[in-house]
Amino acid sequence: MSVTDEIRTRLQAAFDPRELEVIDDSESHRGHAGYQEGGESHFNVRIRASAFEGKSRVARHRAVHKALGDIVPRIHALALDIGV
Secondary structure (H helix, E strand, C coil): CCHHHHHHHHHHHHHCCCEEEEEECHHHHCCCCCCCCCCCCEEEEEEECHHHCCCCHHHHHHHHHHHHHHHHHHCCEEEEEEEC
């Protein structure tokens, strides 16, 4: 399974989001630190779920990182856009 699919699967299972977009943005970082040939090193995630209601921005980010678990150390960059 690709890292993109792993991210999508874990976030779907953890938060049952009404909106989830996972974009592998690695190619736009070619030549920069952390770039890996073949991609899957830089990601943009947009997620909207009621599970985030009432949580601070930091708490939302921590929850996403916890759900992703061992994926986080395997990638170079993860940009998160988290909302209710």
